[in-house]
Amino acid sequence: MSDKPADAPALRAKLLRAKPADFGLAATPELPRVWGAMMEMRIGSADVSLVAVAEGSTSLYFSTGGGVIGGGEHESVRAANRKLLGVIEKLFPAFVAREAPVPVLNGAVSFAVFTYDGLRAARDTEERLRQKKSPLWPAYYIGQEIITALRLATEKAAGH
Structure with a gap:
C-alpha cells in the first residue's frame, strides 16, 4: 500500500476512462449492474476522491496530489469496499445516467457509479x-x- 501516489489526478482520470474488462470484471448476482464507485468531496482546497472497484481496489486520491492506493490489500478495507458497492447496487435508482461525474462543490458530496x-x-x-x-x-x-x-491500515503499515 502506498500513501504517495505519484499523480493522483491522473489516476482519477484513468479510472474515468476505464472499462470493467480492464479490471477483469463481469456482472455477478451480488453486483449485476455496478462494478465500481467514487465518492468525492471538497476538504479545504483539495477535492478528495474515494474509489472502490469490485475486484477489491480501494484508493483515496487528493486533487492536490497524494493519497492512498493499494488499500484493497487489507481485509478490513476490502470488506468495507464490498459493503459500499452492495449498498450502491441497492440504491441504483437514486443515480442518474451521465456522461461525466457531477462536479465537486463545497459542502456537497458527489457520487459516481x-x-x-x-x-x-x-x-x-x-x-x-x-x-x-x-x-x-x-x-x-x-x-x-x-x-x-484506509487510515488505520496506513497507520498500522507505518508502525504507529
Missing part, C-alpha cells in the same frame, strides 16, 4: 447526508468507514 451500461451519478449536501435526510446517506456513511479503514 461505474456500471456495465455506463456512468451514473448523484450529489447531495454533506449536511443532509450526515443527518440521514438524503436517500444516499448509507453510501456516505460506508464511504466514511472505508476512509477510516
Whole structure:
C-alpha cells in the first residue's frame, strides 16, 4: 500500500476512462449492474476522491496530489469496499445516467457509479447526508468507514 501516489489526478482520470474488462470484471448476482464507485468531496482546497472497484481496489486520491492506493490489500478495507458497492447496487435508482461525474462543490458530496451500461451519478449536501435526510446517506456513511479503514491500515503499515 502506498500513501504517495505519484499523480493522483491522473489516476482519477484513468479510472474515468476505464472499462470493467480492464479490471477483469463481469456482472455477478451480488453486483449485476455496478462494478465500481467514487465518492468525492471538497476538504479545504483539495477535492478528495474515494474509489472502490469490485475486484477489491480501494484508493483515496487528493486533487492536490497524494493519497492512498493499494488499500484493497487489507481485509478490513476490502470488506468495507464490498459493503459500499452492495449498498450502491441497492440504491441504483437514486443515480442518474451521465456522461461525466457531477462536479465537486463545497459542502456537497458527489457520487459516481461505474456500471456495465455506463456512468451514473448523484450529489447531495454533506449536511443532509450526515443527518440521514438524503436517500444516499448509507453510501456516505460506508464511504466514511472505508476512509477510516484506509487510515488505520496506513497507520498500522507505518508502525504507529
